[in-house]
Amino acid sequence: MLPGSPIGVFDSGIGGLTVFRSIVEQLPGYDYVYLGDNGRAPYGNRSFNTIHQYTWECVQWMFKQGCPLVILACNTASAKALRTIQQQDMPKANADKRVLGVIRPTAEVIGSYTKTKQIGVLGTKGTVQSGSYLLEIEHFAPELKVYQQACPLWVPLIENGEYNKPGADYYVQLYLDQLMQQSPDIDTILLACTHYPLLQEKIKAHLPAHINVVAQGDIVATSLVDYLQRHPEMEQRLTKTGHRDFYTTIDDTPDFDHHASQFFGNEVKSEFVDVREGC
Template sequence: MSNQPIGIFDSGFGGLTVFKSIYEQLPGYDYIYLGDNARAPYGNRSFKTIHEYTWECVQWLFAQGCPLVIVACNTASAKALRTIQQQDLKNADPTKRVLGVIRPTAEIVGNYTNTKHIGVLGTKGTVQSGSYLLEIKNFFPDVQVYQQACPLWVPLIENGEYDQPGAEYFVKLYLDQVMAQSPDIDTILLACTHYPIIKGKIEANLPAHVKVVSQGDIVAKSLVDYLHRHPEMETRLTKAGSHQFFTTTDDTADFDHHASLFFSEPVKSTYVAANDLVGC
């Protein structure tokens, strides 16, 4: 194909915080972003459903010419990525690659802590999967990990309510719950790509010595390293500096408004029906 962009997928808006960091570090490449907003949020869905939806979106990005897709969603990375990498790609196209956000984060997050006690904040699906517990233990076996699901944060963020007075209560609620698990926590990992939008509120409700780590720059640097190590993929990617946005919600004006906040520059999206993702 004449155009072979990097595909970036998320269940909604959160992956745009990762896309923003990737675009800043690799500005010359072509990109296609797909947000499955019509079927979001993924956080409370089953493994089977999340795999089904994620694989449909990945295949759609393949059909647009993307040889490399970044699953910029922690829930999808936790519940679908392994099956896609180990099974689905073999039957579809083993020359293509799908990468997630959990492993690159787990590889370095232990470097941020002095006490070796880390709190992980995520959706219910990410927390229940136990993916961060397993992955961080692989790289930092001496680090203790304490998880906390924050089920109301994504709805507050996606509905633009995170700046309202009532949001402060729910931000503090989950932070108090994770910090109550260990007084030695000195690092908080935002294991959902939506959460950087409220990073300031999170920091304001934590002790001053606690570091708050978001994933965008981590994933972007990992992708830069991946492309250096895999020239066979890097040379396939086209570099005209273009980026396109697609969403499965038919209210593209609403998507564009919210997406611009996450991406930090104006976004103009195109609608693709969720039904059209099936069978790609």
């Protein structure tokens, strides 16, 4: 990695690359480090303590790479680890750094997509059980009625490259049916996992045309642009040579690169790293 102060983008696997792609599109000149914790993915069914431990190890690793700003491009990590990291871990030794998530910026704007004021949230078991979207949406748009549905088999399908095959349709329909049975008036569905945009076309095909299916990439990227405008002291610290580095905690980097390139939309060449060293 070149010396500098890049923006760090973290995910438990490869799903965060859908957010990273949108960030790069809106802020192409900045330096970036992407880290996928594929060696310990998926996070969705793990405990709060485990997810916090794994996420904090990865965040600390990114700090050591020179990142003053880290984006948790992972709903599960944002739901189960971000608050503890911000309130307990960061003040101890990293007061000059910032860690941001994907839930708050999404909750701020999701109300603008719905006419019926009824929203469905599709996420991992961990995200749904945390109740983070219920709390955040209640804060920003208390008039909305929010229904949640966990989709525990979607991430494994996507991580194993099965998302675009006919067998995935059964599991897409299964969870959509379970969500829509909660309320037939849902007119907006939030994909509250950064993996799920890979299934977006299948999801739309199994829904009535009037239902909005909302992915988070552009929302999070736009929020980051706004954050940097409001915090020039951080923006001025970030280096801008257009350099991008990709890292994964799985030693099969060619496999990661193959799948990651599909998510990112451009060729990815990664390096293996053990984030636990020195933690």
